[in-house]
Amino acid sequence: MLWTLAGILLVLWILGLIFKVAGGIIHILLVIAAIIIVVNFIRGRASGRG
Known part of the structure; x- marks a missing residue:
């Protein structure tokens, strides 16, 4: 679920750059x-140990 949310936010950011929408919010x-990506990566590595 975190990867989906991160992907959606990334797509919105790219669209914002293309269409110059919402300045700083993007x-x-x-x-x-x-x-989200970093936290998910850290959690994945931490749960893999032990």
């Missing part, structure tokens, strides 16, 4: 998507 979406 960049906030990118930051949120990046944080």
Whole structure:
């Protein structure tokens, strides 16, 4: 589910860059998507240990 949410946010960010919509909000979406990807990656590695 986190990957889906991150993917949607990334697509919205790319569309915002193409169509110049919502200025700063689009960049906030990118930051949120990046944080979700990093957290998901860390959780995946942490659960893989032991």
